[in-house]
Amino acid sequence: MIKDFFSNNGIYYLEDVDLTKYNTYRLHSKAKGMVFPSTIEELIIVLKFLRDKNISHMFLGNGSNIIFAKEYYDKIFIKLDKLNHYEIKDELLVAEAGVPLIKLSLECAKKGLSGLEFTCALPGLVGSSVAMNAGAYNSSIADILVSTKVLTKDLNVKTMKNSELDFSYRHSIFKTNRDLICLEATFKLEKRSSDEIMEVMTKRQHKRRETQPLEYPCAGSVFRNPDGLFAGKLIEDCDLKGININGAEVSTKHANFIINKGDATGEDIINLINLIKAKVYDKFKVELILEQEIIY
Ligand SMILES: Cc1cc2nc3c(=O)[nH]c(=O)nc-3n(C[C@H](O)[C@H](O)[C@H](O)COP(=O)(O)OP(=O)(O)OC[C@H]3O[C@@H](n4cnc5c(N)ncnc54)[C@H](O)[C@@H]3O)c2cc1C
16 A cells, blocks of 8 residues: 555655665664655655554664664655755755765865865765754854755745754754754855865874774764763773674774674664663763664
C-alpha cells in the first residue's frame, strides 16, 4: 500500500531498508522503508499520506549524530538528500536541507567566501545541522545563519529569522518542536582569499585525522564538554580508553569517541555510554550529557 502510493506519485521509495549505510556508526539496523521526496511539494504529499494513515516516521540527515538503538524500525525514514540545490549570490549562500556541509565548505572556499571553514570536516547535511546548531572551533551554524525556510506542523512553508530559532549550544527550536522541519538555510559569508581559507581547512582536516579515530565508524564526540572541563580527559582519567563491549570501543586515540570495531549493535554502544557515565560520575561527580541522539 505504501509502496504503491509513492510509486503512483513518482516519489522514490525503498522498502525493507538496511540502515547500515545510512548511519556513520555503520549499525546494521533495518527499517520498514525510506522515502526521498525531491521537492517541497512531494514532501508535503509524503507527510499528508503518512499522517493520514497513521504511519510512524522520522527525518534522517546523514545519520552522523544518531545511534540506532533498535534492530528493526517499524517506521518510514524521510531523507531530504534530493533537496540538494544551492546558490551563491554575492556574500549570501542559500542551500537546501539535503546539501552536505563538507561540499558547501569546499565550494565557498574555492569562491573566496569565508564562514563555513568550521564545517569542512563535519559530515552532516544542511537541514539537520541547522537543527543541531552544529559547530566546531568556537563557531556554530547560528553564527552565520541569516534565516531558514521551514515547513510547519500544518504544512505551511515560512521563513524564520535567526533570532526566532532559539539557538544555543547544539540546540535550536527544531529540537523542542519536532514538527518543524528545516527546508533551506541562508548563510552570510565574507570575502577572503581562497588560498587562506583552504589553508585553514587543510590544517584542520589534518589535525582531525591526527587526533580523532576517523579510520573507524563513529558519530563524532559522544558527550558534551562539561563547563570548563573536557569530557575526553575525564573519560581517559577513569582509565576507560580501549574498553570494549562486543565491538563498541572507547577510542584509544580520543576518549570522547566511541568507535565500532566490528559488528557492534546500538545496544552495545548504549551500554558503553552508560558504563562511561557511571564511572565518570563515581570518580568526579560529573554528569556527562550525551551529544548524540538515541533513536528508539
Ligand atoms: C567524524 C565526525 C565528526 C563530527 N564532528 C562534528 C563537529 O565538529 N561538530 C558537530 O557539531 N558535530 C559533529 N559531528 C556530528 C554530526 O556530524 C553533526 O551533528 C551533524 O550536524 C549531524 O548531521 P546529520 O545530517 O548527520 O544529521 P542526523 O544525525 O541524520 O540527524 C540529526 C537530527 O536532525 C533531525 N533532522 C534531520 N533532518 C532534519 C531537518 N531537515 N529539519 C529538522 N530536523 C532534521 C533528525 O531527525 C535527527 O534528530 C561529527 C560526526 C562525525 C561522524
